[in-house]
Amino acid sequence: MFDPAFGGVPEWRKSGRSTTFGGIGMGRGFISRGFRGRRRRAEGDDRIPPGQYLVDGFPVLSAGPTPHTPLAEWTFVIEGEIDEPRTWSWEEFQALPSEEFTRDIHCVTKWSKLGTTWEGVSLDLLLEGVDTAAEYVVAFSDGGYTTNLPLEEVTGGKAWIAHTYEGEPLPPEHGGPARLLIPHLYLWKSAKWVRGLRLVNQDEPGFWESLGYHNHGDPWHEQRYWGD
Amino acid sequence: MIRVAEAPRKLAWRIGEVVETSPDTPRTKSLFLEVPGWEGHRAGQHVDVRLTAEDGYQAQRSYSIASAPEDGRVELLVERLDDGEVSPYLTDELRTGDGLELRGPIGGWFAWETREGGPLLLVAGGSGIAPLMAMIRHRRAAGNDTPARLLFSSRSYEDIIFRQELERLASGDETLQIIHTLTRSRPEGWTGYDRRIDEEMLDEVAFSPDEDSLAFVCGPTPLVETVATALVGLGHEPTRVKTERFGPTGG
Amino acid sequence: MDEQRLDGNAAAGVLAEIFTFEITTARAACTRCGATGDIGAQMAYVTEIGTVVRCAACDNAMIRVVRQDDRPGRYWLDLKGVEYLQLQQRL
Numbered sequence: 108m109f110d111p112a113f114g115g116v117p118e119w120r121k122s123g124r125s126t127t128f129g130g131i132g133m134g135r136g137f138i139s140r141g142f143r144g145r146r147r148r149a150e151g152d153d154r155i156p157p158g159q160y161l162v163d164g165f166p167v168l169s170a171g172p173t174p175h176t177p178l179a180e181w182t183f184v185i186e187g188e189i190d191e192p193r194t195w196s197w198e199e200f201q202a203l204p205s206e207e208f209t210r211d212i213h214c215v216t217k218w219s220k221l222g223t224t225w226e227g228v229s230l231d232l233l234l235e236g237v238d239t240a241a242e243y244v245v246a247f248s249d250g251g252y253t254t255n256l257p258l259e260e261v262t263g264g265k266a267w268i269a270h271t272y273e274g275e276p277l278p279p280e281h282g283g284p285a286r287l288l289i290p291h292l293y294l295w296k297s298a299k300w301v302r303g304l305r306l307v308n309q310d311e312p313g314f315w316e317s318l319g320y321h322n323h324g325d326p327w328h329e330q331r332y333w334g335d
Numbered sequence: 336m337i338r339v340a341e342a343p344r345k346l347a348w349r350i351g352e353v354v355e356t357s358p359d360t361p362r363t364k365s366l367f368l369e370v371p372g373w374e375g376h377r378a379g380q381h382v383d384v385r386l387t388a389e390d391g392y393q394a395q396r397s398y399s400i401a402s403a404p405e406d407g408r409v410e411l412l413v414e415r416l417d418d419g420e421v422s423p424y425l426t427d428e429l430r431t432g433d434g435l436e437l438r439g440p441i442g443g444w445f446a447w448e449t450r451e452g453g454p455l456l457l458v459a460g461g462s463g464i465a466p467l468m469a470m471i472r473h474r475r476a477a478g479n480d481t482p483a484r485l486l487f488s489s490r491s492y493e494d495i496i497f498r499q500e501l502e503r504l505a506s507g508d509e510t511l512q513i514i515h516t517l518t519r520s521r522p523e524g525w526t527g528y529d530r531r532i533d534e535e536m537l538d539e540v541a542f543s544p545d546e547d548s549l550a551f552v553c554g555p556t557p558l559v560e561t562v563a564t565a566l567v568g569l570g571h572e573p574t575r576v577k578t579e580r581f582g583p584t585g586g
Numbered sequence: 587m588d589e590q591r592l593d594g595n596a597a598a599g600v601l602a603e604i605f606t607f608e609i610t611t612a613r614a615a616c617t618r619c620g621a622t623g624d625i626g627a628q629m630a631y632v633t634e635i636g637t638v639v640r641c642a643a644c645d646n647a648m649i650r651v652v653r654q655d656d657r658p659g660r661y662w663l664d665l666k667g668v669e670y671l672q673l674q675q676r677l
Contacts, residue, residue: 319662444610444626
């Protein structure tokens with residue numbers, strides 16, 4: 108298996124990275140006369156992490172079919188290294204106090220959206236009183252998608268199970284009825300169609316983390332791939 | 336007939352030159368490209384097109400090759416999507432003499448050569464006609480008489496892509512039948528189909544299952560899924576129904 | 587209607603960066619349900635984050651590919667969902 112702990116970053120990668128938007132390779136290849144593309148330049152705006160650009164709209168990137176679990180069957184569970192697993196039905200979940208919050212979000216494919224508004228239940232609330240020695244969590248979704256995080260990354264006001272986006276119920280293509288939202292990390296960590304968290308003693312790389320994407324995923328340090 | 340070599344080779348980006356552009360319907364335009372070193376393609380295959388801005392930003396989309404392999408040029412049919420990132424550039428900005436970066440041909444699964452026989456059922460929705468047009472043109476260029484039927488769904492008469500050429504191709508050829516359906520508006524006196532393709536229409540138009548036809552379906556995802564499901568429901572062998580859903584990548 | 591769900595043929599471009607043979611016409615068996623069929627007949631999810639080819643019968647992830655955009659030539663490829671690939675080179 109691959110060892111993600113490469114030593115050092117090649118010099119050419121350090122220099123080129125922060126100033127190019129998308130693109131492949133370091134040399135200038137063919138330029139399409141008159142093409143500008145949809146994105147807006149991001150230089151000088153300190154809310155935009157290195158290598159990112161602003162985008163209109165909200166791109167949909169999926170790794171599998173959009174699930175359509177009926178709400179009557181939907182549950183969210185916290186299980187694993189925990190004395191008693193916790194489960195909420197959709198009704199019970201809706202009855203929990205939720206927070207409205209506005210955050211910037213950043214996708215590893217280089218687009219960012221500033222000031223997105225959400226409503227969701229804080230993971231601090233869902234994990235309240237949980238007694239565990241586990242240091243990691245695996246978030247899992249309908250369809251089999253997983254992503255892994257240190258437990259401390261989903262607590263302290265950093266993560267929610269979000270059910271409302273821009274004042275409307277979260278649409279299915281964006282992860283509805285509910286998705287994990289962890290805005291301080293690249294958006295692949297904000298698992299769409301989330302159904303639960305599993306508390307684990309050992310880190311378990313998830314769907315993308317096991318295939319080249321960085322185990323942590325901090326946009327401010329451009330942790331996109333293994334070895335970054 | 337052009338024999339296409341299939342020796343293993345790496346797919347590489349190349350620069351094609353736009354030698355002609357030709358508007359068709361209000362929303363579509365054909366781009367004709369000369370691609371140095373082009374080794375040919377099979378009807379139904381596509382290319383990936385890549386646009387690069389001054390600052391290195393890139394956008395990439397797939398477009399079916401509408402020209403027959405016998406043509407030599409690569410013809411791409413582009414439908415202009417108002418909120419598209421790539422299609423407005425291709426239809427509004429790109430002009431004769433410009434370069435266009437592309438790679439291909441790609442995708443041997445959704446392809447047809449005359450030697451594969453038929454009968455051939457082609458079902459297209461809008462710009463989904465592109466790969467099927469390559470098949471129809473290839474069939475004509477090869478002087479082939481495999482029975483072929485095209486069921487073509489368009490919004491209106493004015494939106495029928497390649498309408499005149501299709502009329503010409505069908506008028507001289509008893510073995511090629513073209514059936515249109517217009518879903519949003521019809522010209523006065525229209526006696527053809529006037530609704531979205533459904534199982535009943537396919538039952539009337541498709542070859543019977545025991546003729547073991549080969550079907551190619553291309554267009555927006557809802558149309559493709561309706562048609563594929565219906566054909567299988569009518570008794571056609573699933574492995575003989577090939578689909579190319581457009582999804583959000585065209586534009 | 588799932589707009590992201592395309593035919594396996596849509597994965598042909600990125601797979602052609604890795605395989606020099608025509609993979610969409612290769613026959614594959616799904617490790618989860620055993621269904622066999624051409625790769626072109628399976629479902630493909632093709633986005634900038636990666637490409638996933640899923641079994642048309644059971645949605646099992648048969649092939650996963652990530653291309654590292656800032657390191658040309660670097661890919662990660664997972665074929666764990668494929669029991670075998672049978673391909674026919676055109677000679």
